[in-house]
Amino acid sequence: MTFNIFLFQSLNGFAADHGAFSQLVVFFANDLGFLLIGGLLVYLFTHKDQKKGVRDVVVVITAALVAWGLAHLIKYLYPHARPSTLADTYVLLPEKDSSFPSGHATFFSALATALYFYHKRLGLLYALGALLIGLARVVAGIHWPIDILAGYFLGGIIGFVVYYAYQRFEPWFEKK
Numbered sequence: 001m002t003f004n005i006f007l008f009q010s011l012n013g014f015a016a017d018h019g020a021f022s023q024l025v026v027f028f029a030n031d032l033g034f035l036l037i038g039g040l041l042v043y044l045f046t047h048k049d050q051k052k053g054v055r056d057v058v059v060v061i062t063a064a065l066v067a068w069g070l071a072h073l074i075k076y077l078y079p080h081a082r083p084s085t086l087a088d089t090y091v092l093l094p095e096k097d098s099s100f101p102s103g104h105a106t107f108f109s110a111l112a113t114a115l116y117f118y119h120k121r122l123g124l125l126y127a128l129g130a131l132l133i134g135l136a137r138v139v140a141g142i143h144w145p146i147d148i149l150a151g152y153f154l155g156g157i158i159g160f161v162v163y164y165a166y167q168r169f170e171p172w173f174e175k176k
Contacts, residue, residue, distance in 0.1 A: 007145045008083055011138050028136035033108060036129045040115075043122065056118040060111055063162035067110035067155045071103045074154075083141055095142050102143045105134040105151025106158075113159025130155075 014021070040057050047053025080100035108130035116123025134148035 004144050004146045008138060009088075011135070011145075012083065012141050014139065025136045025139045028132045029104075029140045029142065032129055032133055032136075033104065036108065036111070036126055039122075039126075040111075043119070056115075059163060059166045060114040060118070060159075062166075063114035063159045064107045064111040064155075066162055067158040068103055068107040070158065071101050071106035071151060071154060074101060075099075075103070080144075080147070083144055099143050100147045100150060101154055102134060102137060102147040102151035104137055105130065105143075105148045106155040108133055109152045109155025110159040110162070111155075113156045114163045116159075117163045 040060065044053050044057045047056070075098035078100065079098040082095055082099040084095075108126070112123055112126035112130045114123075115126050130152065134143075134152065137143045138145055138148055
């Protein structure tokens with residue numbers, strides 16, 4: 001048995017053994033992301049400098065969307081079966097498409113990484129949110145641990161690249 005399968009079965013088995021825990025897992029796996037995105041709107045509308053607030057949110061959302069698109073391209077080109085293919089998987093949220101890499105982990109990792117460059121504490125809070133989302137998606141039987149780790153890695157790189165690409169071309173954007 002690989003470490004990936006062992007870790008998945010340990011985390012997923014905990015959810016199977018603790019049914020009341022399932023509602024919390026579903027909240028983190030599905031709903032926490034909406035709160036994080038809503039938090040960006042609060043950030044936008046409460047930023048001291050409205051122009052910079054818009055810029056920050058546009059760069060952060062761009063990073064997340066580019067990451068999400070690339071994750072789905074990888075899923076299409078290199079399909080991997082979800083853990084629900086194992087007979088003893090406790091599935092809280094069924095999914096049908098490919099599992100690798102996790103689109104949620106990729107999206108929220110890119111979002112947190114890009115946000116970190118503009119607001120360190122908020123970026124770290126969003127990174128914690130991304131970690132909770134990823135962990136919950138393993139516990140819920142949606143993803144293998146490697147799907148989540150790959151998503152974090154891919155999202156982190158894309159968040160970094162999009163932020164620095166914007167920094168490189170910011171003078172060009174400011175002229176427009």
